[in-house]
Amino acid sequence: MTHRKPAFAAALLAAAFSASGAMADITAAEAWESIGALGQSFGETITGTPTMAGNVMTVRGVTITMDMPEAQLQGKIGDITLTERGDGTVAITLPPESRFTYSGGADGQRLFEAALTMAQSGMTTIVSRTGAETTYDFTADTLSFDMRDMDMAAEDRPADFGLSLTLGGLAGQYLVGEGPLISFTSQISAENAALSLNGTDPASDSKVTLSARMQDLQGQSRATLPEDTPLSEDMGALLRAGFGTDGEFRYGATTYAQSLDGPDGPLQVIGSAAGGTLQVSMIGDHLSYSGTQSSTDLIVLSAQLPVPEIGARIDESAFNLTMPVTPTEEPADFRLLTALNGIEIDEKVWALFDPDSLLPRTPANLVIDLSGKARWLIDILDPRAVESAEDLPAEIESLTINELEVSAAGAALTGRGAFTFDNAGRGPFSPLPVPQGNVSLRLSGADALMDALVQIGLVPEEQVMGYRMMLGIFATPLPGEDTLVSDIELTPDGGILANGQPLR
Template identity: 35%
Template sequence: MMTAPAAWADVTAGQVWADFKGYMEGFGYSITAEEAQDAGRLTVTGISMTMQMPEDAGTATFEAPDMSFTDNGDGTVSVTMPEMSTLDFAVDAEDEGDVSGTIDYGQTGFAMTVSGSPGDMFYDYSADEMSVALSSLAVEGESVQIDTAQFTIRDMQGQSTVKLDDLRRVAQRMTMGALAYELDMVSPEDDGGRLTMKGELTSPEFDGTLATPLEPLDSDDPNAMIEAGMAVDGGFTHSGGRTEFRFVEEDDAVEGTASSESGEVSVRMDAGQMGYTLGARGLNLRAESAELPFPVELAMAESLLDFTVPVTPGEEPQDFGLTLTLGDFTMSDMIWQMFDPAGQLPRDPATVALDLKGKARLDAPLMAPETMESDEAPGELRELSISSLIVRLAGAELTGVGDFTFDNTDTTTFDGMPRPEGALDLRLVGGNTLLDTLVNMGMLPQEQAMGARMMMGLFAVPGDGEDTLTSKIEVNEAGQVLANGQRLR
């Protein structure tokens, strides 16, 4: 009785192979292979995976490397693959031309052990090095010259769990010592152009979950996939990256380096919301060309794009949001010298940041093909809050916050737009000083500066500090627009 639970938790080689097939078939692949069983070892050869492309545009076929599954005698299974293998692919796309090629797959010190039980498996894997390289590519039978297109992972460790209930649920975490990439290709336009790129990311990590229906997915209809239970929540991070690049076209060449101290990419999507995050810190770019008298050097302390939108219709308004940050942007003194040789403009770091939140009622599935192809709005905007607005540049700073609601029964007051009601508070520091400096530099004509001051006088009033203006823009329930209590509309 005491040993029975261990026996129940065993997995066999055939069950692990069946789990792999089920995972790929859930994404719409049709799989054929030859299986040979011998003394606790299952060898699978001639693995072919075919998928029908969206909108009946053709098929994509992948010939995968051989795999072997060995029962270890303790209820676990070891999975092995050749140290060097190839993956052939062919895409037969109607009206787009055929694409085919070969990917070389290499690994050193790869080990994978699967444990658990059918419907609840745990994968533990590692590798000293893994590489994927595109060795050949042909479009409509014509070869495309790609001398190098490869990425390599070193010191990889990972764990995955696969659970089956009403869905296939996968949770995965993977760490790497480094991810290197290299590209060297000739321009397909046959104009003599050539692009070379080489770089590396330090300590990349991936952590995420995926839920997919047990039945094959219909890739033609993303909304049907979501309604069937598909959900994704995962992110990729790294602790530093560097890229060297060179692009040659005719007699000109542009080359340089780009680097960052850290970065992240994440995606999340389910029946409730869809969102993306793309961010980096410590960005630096240096580029030079024969057509430029000096190198171009740019830097940014932080960049961030994050947005969330609802995807499933409902009677009640749902949350959405957008955050955009371009923080502490700087450029080299050589670039400043081009338009400000006397150093009249402050060279403080520049920042643009916006944080929006709101509510909207979605009347149609956002990811449904008919919604994406329609020119009509899929719902109604109900609320919008500007949590933060910052524009800081050349010694001037504009900040603001505001809140608005929208009456969708009135689309005539503002010519087709639902009538807003609310207020936006703005504050400008250093605006007049910046105008004076631009006029003295000859970059802004006096009459244009005068027009800008008249506009500021119309919309703003003096604030509580030197060279400070404030403005309160309101839209009331009657559709009137007021600036600091003065009616403009």
């Protein structure tokens, strides 16, 4: 069972009254009417009693209801004001605090309920309009979301759970265009952000806490929303109706701390990073999700570890997932990237198994970069289609190994390759399609690593001899170097060749 996150729903609410209210025209009455229309496009029902005094409209007792699959958000916003400034702009002001109830459960059963508070200080929104496009600029000293009093009806007692997010020094601009496809373009920044989470698992009495802080947040996004298809619809329906979004998020110095106190004793993780990026795009039939992070430091403390404190560092990390999300007639592009470069661990960890420093302490790298073409045979956004699938849900046409690197302790395995797949037939890899292609591999420093492992006593000499014999079957040594190369080929008839020699 999945639910739309309450913090996300509250963020949409903040947009509706601080930013989306900008979709109003230049009069307060039209602004209030526009708020209701925009809320409806998000699957929200917004009510309130407006009164006009001079150039100021006050809407009292504003409430909001948002129905989602197996969940509902209900909120009491309070009173809002819409002020006609006399220069073609409208100012919208929210109350300092608004309260919500987030609840859900399948088939009419209440399985959970939580109280959510949205608070702001110094928030100002100035709205203007040019043609069919509305521009609004907003600032806020702080904007926060706080969830407390989680009640899980399926448990014997309420869950002790709390979640809060606070943004400071907030500023941004939104552009909203009207039409059959409503367009949103945004730029937003925050000087800092603070996140905290704490909770207790009623079943095991395990307690978890998490706190994180970020500096210099910046984001920009673009989205199109079908006018007659609210966000409460499933994602497949939204995409078919023309929904699309893409955005980029950047953050600076980050620190975080997490602790878990359970039956096995306390565990604490402390970390930091110099900064990073996130990108997400879902347009048409494709999803792309990627990110980077630099200078990540981790410290793990636990009495259950061989040493009470383990420290590690990663110079650079990156990930990328790109794939089709709807069935297509022709195979579409996909990519999967995982990269961890410059991995280092504390010397005291090395000393546990290599006190004489026989192994090089060179930083380790792990890079797997794959791409190709594939297509879904079912709608993976439809749970019923996924559950009823009896055969493979997808077909892969080609796979390219753009980069493969696994290096540590002075040894390194690298490789590149490409394969195509015959989906019409089934061979020795049944039920998978028959692959054809080759991969070129290079292994350096393996002999020196195995010699050191034997000298340390981690691997028996006879076992290393077996490894060397196996490598001799698949690889060819380069003269005068501690390097092995291998070209593995898969033939259409199911054969496997290593450096031209048949293995199968």
